[in-house]
Amino acid sequence: MAGALRASPLFLILLTLGAYLLGVAVSRRTQSSLANPTLIAILIVGLALRLTGLTYFQYFQSAQLLHFLLGPATVALAIPLVRSLEHLRRSLLPTLLALLTGSVTGALSAYGTVRLCGGDRLLALTMLPKSLTTPIALDVSQTIGGLPALTAVFGIAAGVLMAVCLPFLMKALRVTEPAAAGLAAGTAGSGIATARVVPMGVLPLAFAGVAIGVNGLITATLAPLLLRALRHLH
Template sequence: MNLFGHPFGISPGIVPLFALVLTIGAYLIGQSIQKCVNKAIANPVLIAVLIIGITLRVCHMTYDSYFSGAQFIHFLLGPATVALAIPLARSLDHMRRGFLPMVAALFSGSIIGLASGYGVVRILGGSQVIALSMVPHSLTTPIAIGVSQNIGGIPSLSAVLAIAGGILVAIGVDAILGWMNIEDPAVRGLAAGVAGSGVGASRVIPQHPVSAAFAGVAIGLNGFITAVLAPVFIGLLKYFVHR
C-alpha cells in the first residue's frame, strides 16, 4: 500500500518528521542489536540502512521525500567531523612524536586507496565511469561526491561505495588488526580513518582517545590528499594510456 499517496495515508506535511524519526530510530535499533549480539557484523549503520531501505520500499516513499526530513542529520555530519578535533587537541604531543611516520602512512594509504579502487574495477572488466566512481571510495561521503564530480565519476554511486566501504572496514578492522597483532591505538585509528573514513573509524573511536584523534586526522587529511592527487592520477593515466 502506498502510504504516502493514499488519501488515508500519512499526510505530506509530516513526512519530514517521519523521515527524521525513522533515521534516528533505525540507528538506535542497530546499536541495540550490536550490543545484544556483540559482533562486528552487526554494524549499526548497516542495520540502519537495511531498515530504512525496506521501510521506504514498503511505503513507496521516494528518496527525495525521505531526505526532506533526514537532511538535518546529514547537516550534522559536518559538525560531528569537526568535533573530532577535541581528542586531536588532547593528543597533540603523541602526534608530534610520530609526525613523519603518520604523514608517510597517510600518503601511502591515499595513493593505494585511489589506485586500487580504479585498478580493481578495470581489471574485473568494469567500465571507465564505474572505475572513476570507485576512486574516492575511502573518503567521507561529502568529499567523495566532490572528488567524483571533479574526475568524471558518478557522484551518487561514489557516495554509495564510500558508505559501503566504510561499513566493511567497521566490520573487519578489529579482526584484521588483531590478526596482525596491532594494538597501538594510534595505528588502529589511522588505519580505520584512512581505509573507512567516518563509518569505519566509528568502530575504533570509542576504544581509546588516541584512536579517535588519529582517526580524525586520517579522515580529514586523507580527503584532502586524495582530492589533490585524484585528478593528477587520472590525468597521468589518460596520458600514458592514450599516448
C-alpha cells in the same frame, strides 16, 4: 492525511532513530562486529521505504536534520585531536608517510580493481574517491569525471565494510598500536569507520580524524595527476 504524515520529518526521523536503536540493541545482544548498528539501520530504513512506497529523495529531505549534524560532529573531532597533540607531534613523519602511501593505495587499487573485473572507466572513476569523506569524495568524483552521487554510496559501503571488519583485521594483520589502527581506519573508511573507533579511545579517534582530513587533501591533489600518468602509460 496519512500520506502527509508518512512523508513528514516527524515520522521519518522517528523511523531512523528507531531503526538505529534497534541496531544498537542487536549489536549489544550479539556482541558481534558484523551486527553494525549503522548497517542494520540502513537496511531497516530501506525496507520501510519499500513498504511505505516513499522514494529515497522524499526520505532524505525529511531526515536532513540528522544529516545536518554530521557537520558539527566533524568539527567536534578537533577535541580528540587537541587531546592527542603531543602524541601526534611525536609521530608526525610516520603519520604523514603512512597517509601518503595509504591514500595512493586507496585511489589506485579502487580504480584498478574495477578495471580488472571488467568494469568500465566511468565506474572505475566513480569508485576512485570512495575512501574520502563524503564532501571531498563528491568534489573529486566530479573533477575526474565520475558520478558523484554513486561515489557517495560507495563511500558509505566502504565505511560500513571497514567498521565491520576492523576488529578482525587488527587481529589478522597484527595491528597492535591504537594510533596505527585509528589512522588506517580513517584512511580506508573515513567517517563511518571513525565512528567505529570512538569506543576505542581518544588516541585512535584523533588519528582517524587527522586521516580523514589529510587523506582527502592528498587524494584531491594527486588523483588528477595519477590519472594523467595512467593515460600516458596506456
